[in-house]
Amino acid sequence: MxxxxxxxxxxxxxxxxxxxxxxxxxxxxxxxxxxxxxxxxxxxxxxxxxxxxxxxxxxxxxxxxxxxxxxxxxxxxxxxxxxxxxxxxxxxxxxxxxxxxxxxxxxxxxxxxxxxxxxxxxxxxxxxxxxxxxxxxxxxxxxxxxxxxxxxxxxxxxxxxxxxxxxxxxxxYGLRCHGVIHDFLDKLAKNPNKLEIIGTGLQSRDxxxxxxxxxxxxxxxxxxxxxxxxxxxGFGKTTKIIDLAKMMLKILNLQDKTVVTTTNVSWQGDINTIWFVNAKAKKELKWNPKVSLEDSIKEVIAARNLSK
Ligand SMILES: NC(=O)c1ccc[n+]([C@@H]2O[C@H](COP(=O)([O-])OP(=O)(O)OC[C@H]3O[C@@H](n4cnc5c(N)ncnc54)[C@H](O)[C@@H]3O)[C@@H](O)[C@H]2O)c1
CATH class of the missing domain: 3.40.50.720 (NAD(P)-binding Rossmann-like Domain)
Structure with a gap:
């Protein structure tokens, strides 16, 4: 290179x-x-x-x-x-x-x-x-x-x-991203009592x-x-958005305070489940995804607190 x-x-x-x-x-x-x-x-x-x-x-x-x-x-x-x-x-x-x-x-x-x-x-x-x-x-x-x-x-x-x-x-996802994790953190920063998920919350992502x-x-x-x-x-695991929300509330110690709601209606083109077989990339690219979702959420939360 x-x-x-x-x-x-x-x-x-x-x-x-x-x-x-x-x-x-x-x-x-x-x-x-x-x-x-x-x-x-x-x-x-x-x-x-x-x-x-x-x-x-x-x-x-x-x-x-x-x-x-x-x-x-x-x-x-x-x-x-x-x-x-x-x-x-x-x-x-x-x-x-x-x-x-x-x-x-x-x-x-x-x-x-x-x-x-x-x-x-x-x-x-x-x-x-x-x-x-x-x-x-x-x-x-x-x-x-x-x-x-x-x-x-x-x-x-x-x-x-x-x-x-x-x-x-x-x-x-990760630092400087603009996806669902950041969206939830933005919503919670505005109102820690309520977290609204767009869709059913049952849609699931890798x-x-x-x-x-x-x-x-x-x-x-x-x-x-x-x-x-x-x-x-992909990481090769799938996580429901509702479970992501719960994981984040737990890390933020908000699980007893925040009410989670869903709009039930998602946007056009939204996919139910993303879950990859990543064996080919692991084998041929000598690749092994290492970072867990929980660790990374902690990283994103820490970075946002620091920047406040
Ligand atoms: N982020 C994800 O979860 C994800 C998932 C699947 C695929 N991808 C793909 O990965 C790539 C990068 O995504 P990202 O999340 O960093 O998005 P991003 O929006 O942060 O980055 C896209 C970049 O492309 C530039 N761009 C857009 N149109 C352009 C044009 N006509 N000419 C020159 N530059 C242009 C934008 O200014 C931006 O810097 C994209 O191709 C995206 O489709 C991303």
Whole structure:
């Protein structure tokens, strides 16, 4: 990795920040390419060794005119499922056409590409836990635009002989994240007496810590044997959202004080259960997710208290 020129699209986002943090120690030539639509300048500034280009992946001319890359991590995306249902065209532009633009950059440079896909490509899987060969059954526009991205990756592998690895993430969480754990903490900070869960609370997620995801991405980028492969990147356990809420209240010592309610109605495109078989990534990427959900929640709570 040391000699490689590495580009991270979406490097100003949550996972991108943590990935660039790690890559900064592994390569001397790291570029973040991000339009800052949901990413933060703070994430860029906290990775001072990386060069920053403010650019849109859809601006293929600008993207392709950047310095030649050897390895591209493609993380830039529209990531909000309800938003994709309200704005399918915009979601398609960024996630499907945007991925095609990044593939063109990889083709021009003959670079290896690691693509960030999602559990959303499986939709509501009949097979639980779900393995990579389950097939595409997207349930939201976001899931479908990720499928299209994956299909283009496959085409570029087969027709142009590019080295491409597809990584499908479950629910990634950790510091600087903007997911359900942070949402609950925000709600509790406003009113510790009540915690409202959107949906039934019975929807269930495979939570995987961002440091574990970064380890998998580094190995996916480094291992030649990973080229052409698709990997589930999840912890391999599933936790109901209601149980996550209870776990958090216990850690915060609020279990006797806070009343938990549910809206019962979820958002369009919400998935019932995400639960990954991660055996392939464990074996072939020599990867072992280490961080437990409980430990990480404690980490997030401690960081928020410190920053108050
Ligand atoms: N966080 C998760 O739980 C999760 C789960 C499954 C898959 N993923 C995938 O992982 C990747 C990173 O997700 P994240 O959670 O860090 O999201 P994020 O929103 O924090 O990061 C996405 C980044 O992409 C940038 N971006 C968006 N559109 C762009 C465009 N047109 N041009 C250039 N940059 C653009 C944003 O500014 C942002 O910095 C995404 O591809 C996402 O679909 C994330």
């Amino acid at each position: 040391k000699e490689k020129k590495v580009m991270v699209t979406g490097g100003a986002g949550f996972i991108g920040y943590h990935l660039c943090n790690k890559l900064s120690n592994l390569t001397d030539d790291l570029t973040i390419y991000d339009n800052l639509s949901s990413g933060k300048m703070e994430n860029v500034q906290d990775n001072p060794k990386a060069k920053f280009v403010k650019g849109d992946i859809l601006d293929v001319k600008k993207l392709c005119s950047q310095e030649k890359a050897d390895l591209i991590y493609h993380l830039a995306a529209q990531v909000v499922v309800p938003y994709s249902m309200e704005n399918p065209l915009e979601d398609f532009e960024t996630n499907a056409k945007g991925t095609l633009c990044v593939l063109e950059k990889a083709r021009k440079d003959d670079a290896k590409l690691v693509f960030a896909s999602s559990a959303a490509v499986y939709g509501n899987p009949a097979q639980l836990p779900t393995s990579e060969d389950y097939g595409f059954h997207p349930f939201s526009c976001y899931g479908l635009s990720k499928v299209v991205g994956e299909e283009y990756c496959q085409m570029y592998r087969e027709q142009y002989g590019l080295d491409i690895v597809v990584t499908r993430f479950a629910n990634v 939570f995987v810590h961002v440091s574990d995801v970064v380890d998998a991405l580094v190995n996916a980028g480094s291992f030649e044997s990973a080229n052409g492969q698709t990997y589930n990147i």
